Amino acid sequence: MTSSAISLTEVSKFYKYYEKEFDRVREILSGSPRYQKIHALKPVSLQVKKGEVLGVIGQNGAGKSTLLKVLARTLLPSTGEIEINGRVAALLELGASFHPEMSGHENVYLSCAIQGLSRKEIDSVYDEIVDFAGIGEFIHRPVKTYSSGMFVRLAFAIATHIDPEILIIDEALSVGDGAFSRKSFDRIMDFKSEGKTILFCSHSMYQVEALCDRVVWLEAGDVKKIGDPVEVITQYSELMRMSAPKEESLDTANEEEQEEFEKDVEVKSVTAIPRILEVKVRVGDKTGQVHKIVSEESDLEITVIFDKGEGVPLASVAVAFSGGDGRILTSAGSVHDGVILSVNEQGQGVAKILFPDLALLRGNYYLNIALLCEKGIHLYEAIRRAAEIHVEQKGLERGFVKLPHQWIS
Amino acid sequence: MNFIQAYSRNIFNGLLVPIKSVAGSWSLFSILVKRDIVNRTSGTVLGKLWPVVQPTLQILGYWFLFDIVFSMRASRGPNYLEYLLTGMMPWICVSEILNRSTNMFREFSSLYRRNPFPLEILPLLIMAIPCMVYGAVYFILNLFLGGLDKAFISLLVMPMLMLWLLPLCLLLPVLGLFIKDFTQAIPFLLMITMFLTPILYFPSMLPEGMQQIIWINPFSDLMVVIHGLVQGGDYSWLNIVRPFVIWLFLLGPSWLVFKRSIPHIREVL
Numbered sequence: 001m002t003s004s005a006i007s008l009t010e011v012s013k014f015y016k017y018y019e020k021e022f023d024r025v026r027e028i029l030s031g032s033p034r035y036q037k038i039h040a041l042k043p044v045s046l047q048v049k050k051g052e053v054l055g056v057i058g059q060n061g062a063g064k065s066t067l068l069k070v071l072a073r074t075l076l077p078s079t080g081e082i083e084i085n086g087r088v089a090a091l092l093e094l095g096a097s098f099h100p101e102m103s104g105h106e107n108v109y110l111s112c113a114i115q116g117l118s119r120k121e122i123d124s125v126y127d128e129i130v131d132f133a134g135i136g137e138f139i140h141r142p143v144k145t146y147s148s149g150m151f152v153r154l155a156f157a158i159a160t161h162i163d164p165e166i167l168i169i170d171e172a173l174s175v176g177d178g179a180f181s182r183k184s185f186d187r188i189m190d191f192k193s194e195g196k197t198i199l200f201c202s203h204s205m206y207q208v209e210a211l212c213d214r215v216v217w218l219e220a221g222d223v224k225k226i227g228d229p230v231e232v233i234t235q236y237s238e239l240m241r242m243s244a245p246k247e248e249s250l251d252t253a254n255e256e257e258q259e260e261f262e263k264d265v266e267v268k269s270v271t272a273i274p275r276i277l278e279v280k281v282r283v284g285d286k287t288g289q290v291h292k293i294v295s296e297e298s299d300l301e302i303t304v305i306f307d308k309g310e311g312v313p314l315a316s317v318a319v320a321f322s323g324g325d326g327r328i329l330t331s332a333g334s335v336h337d338g339v340i341l342s343v344n345e346q347g348q349g350v351a352k353i354l355f356p357d358l359a360l361l362r363g364n365y366y367l368n369i370a371l372l373c374e375k376g377i378h379l380y381e382a383i384r385r386a387a388e389i390h391v392e393q394k395g396l397e398r399g400f401v402k403l404p405h406q407w408i409s
Numbered sequence: 410m411n412f413i414q415a416y417s418r419n420i421f422n423g424l425l426v427p428i429k430s431v432a433g434s435w436s437l438f439s440i441l442v443k444r445d446i447v448n449r450t451s452g453t454v455l456g457k458l459w460p461v462v463q464p465t466l467q468i469l470g471y472w473f474l475f476d477i478v479f480s481m482r483a484s485r486g487p488n489y490l491e492y493l494l495t496g497m498m499p500w501i502c503v504s505e506i507l508n509r510s511t512n513m514f515r516e517f518s519s520l521y522r523r524n525p526f527p528l529e530i531l532p533l534l535i536m537a538i539p540c541m542v543y544g545a546v547y548f549i550l551n552l553f554l555g556g557l558d559k560a561f562i563s564l565l566v567m568p569m570l571m572l573w574l575l576p577l578c579l580l581l582p583v584l585g586l587f588i589k590d591f592t593q594a595i596p597f598l599l600m601i602t603m604f605l606t607p608i609l610y611f612p613s614m615l616p617e618g619m620q621q622i623i624w625i626n627p628f629s630d631l632m633v634v635i636h637g638l639v640q641g642g643d644y645s646w647l648n649i650v651r652p653f654v655i656w657l658f659l660l661g662p663s664w665l666v667f668k669r670s671i672p673h674i675r676e677v678l
Contacts, residue, residue, distance in 0.1 A: 073525035096523035113437035
């Protein structure tokens with residue numbers, strides 16, 4: 001019995017460019033090549049063990065999506081051998097095979113049949129799919145009458161109920177809004193805890209590091225590095241910082257970094273439950289959204305009150321300080337600090353964090369708040385620039401933060 | 410020798426792979442047949458009757474023109490209306506299949522562009538619905554015209570056509586996808602082929618010089634065989650051998666072209 005879920009041997013993908021479109025026809029008829037190669041994925045050899053969670057990172061155009069599509073068998077590789085042991089569910093383009101005129105019921109059967117399920121197998125999972133999608137009587141109406149939320153719920157339910165051994169995820173760890181977003185996230189986490197093999201492609205280094213056992217970094221269609229998530233992500237993030245042009249695009253590069261903190265891949269709307277009710281920022285005896293503080297002298301206290309929602313474990317909270325250019329300077333999260341938040345008399349969740357003698361150096365900073373699931377991965381809500389902090393300092397130190405230190409003589 | 414082996418293998422695969430593929434994806438195939446019917450009839454008042462009403466109206470039109478207006482009659486053999494119906498129904502089926510085949514890859518692109526999908530089932534899929542619908546109508550028609558025996562024999566016609574059309578249904582979708590002009594030309598080519606096939610007229614009605622020319626067209630042989638089977642008309646082994654040789658000649662290369670085009674199809678769309 002093989003322990004590999006996926007085995008790639010020198011798998012590459014290039015797209016064919018023809019100077020004249022008719023050259024393609026001549027090639028098909030004659031069998032002799034008439035194209036120029038445009039490489040999307042250079043030869044890759046890779047083994048993914050059963051039960052492993054493999055992260056795929058890289059900049060746009062690095063070949064991540066091509067790799068996932070090749071593994072999902074929606075693209076044929078140009079060279080190499082692929083061995084896949086087990087049924088694959090790809091959360092790449094949900095609902096792509098739906099027929100708008102057919103009912104949800106018929107589309108369940110169609111989509112499952114495309115994934116290779118027999119009628120009997122579809123019959124056995126049908127009720128579970130409908131129940132999970134939660135679209136009630138709409139299941140008998142044409143999918144063209146569905147809202148976009150219902151459409152994606154049904155598509156997600158189908159994709160994750162075909163009993164896959166391998167799950168391919170492109171960016172989104174959850175789909176839909178509100179309660180379904182959490183439900184879909186739980187479903188994916190269940191796959192992980194059941195020991196299914198997962199390929200997870202994302203721009204969120206935070207999520208990749210939190211979930212993956214191993215990470216492959218693609219650059220210009222080639223494997224740049226593969227290995228331990230912390231090691232690979234550290235090098236990748238460093239390169240991203242260094243390669244960001246200094247002047248005009250600094251804001252853009254750091255914008256992305258800040259968004260990564262707040263969006264957890266996709267920003268959820270405020271309809272998501274649980275949700276933030278109030279953020280109080282206090283310096284000394286003053287509360288408000290704009291504060292002036294003195295470096296190493298002022299205490300900063302942040303209180304987040306949130307609706308804890310229903311039927312979900314108590315959420316966690318993270319705070320992050322960012323500079324004016326959007327770059328996150330430091331952050332703290334209740335999950336990572338091992339803190340279980342409390343519930344007040346009104347049944348609301350409360351998170352309180354104190355930064356004594358805040359050691360930020362001179363400059364303007366912003367406070368960002370995120371309400372996350374109990375694992376600190378799935379984002380319910382984020383408030384960007386919840387407060388503004390102007391820091392003054394007495395000394396002449398330069399930079400963003402003063403680290404604890406001592407001179408040894 | 411290698412050429413003959415390769416040619417034979419392509420003929421064998423051209424026949425077997427699509428059939429095996431359908432058998433292996435039977436659940437998917439049957440759902441797609443249903444989807445096809447929904448596609449055709451949704452939003453119409455007559456709904457699922459349309460696949461039957463449409464060819465009936467078409468035949469009524471031809472009957473009115475040639476039987477009533479032109480008063481066409483044969484010197485011997487079956488009456489003209491029976492003759493017309495016997496040939497026209499299979500031709501409408503053939504015409505619909507070939508017309509659709511040129512657009513096949515575009516029509517079904519939503520199914521295979523983002524999903525692993527056995528493309529080999531598509532040629533049989535586009536043949537299945539017309540053959541089923543027209544086969545049923547043809548059976549009922551021949552039940553009225555010639556009784557139960559003839560009706561049962563007529564059941565052979567559509568599967569026979571389906572088998573014969575397989576090479577064209579492998580080749581035309583590829584040509585239709587990569588040479589767009591081909592899609593535009595096909596209705597005209599089908600119309601000319603119909604005029605060169607003894608459907609609206611008896612072969613004996615043609616001037617003597619023309620009578621040999623129509624046998625260049627394999628559909629003429631097929632039509633004579635159909636009339637022979639269903640109406641007891643004359644046909645020779647030559648009418649069977651000629652289309653069979655053409656079928657053998659086309660199937661291998663058609664399969665090869667179909668197979669070679671598969672990696673290109675998703676890229677083009």
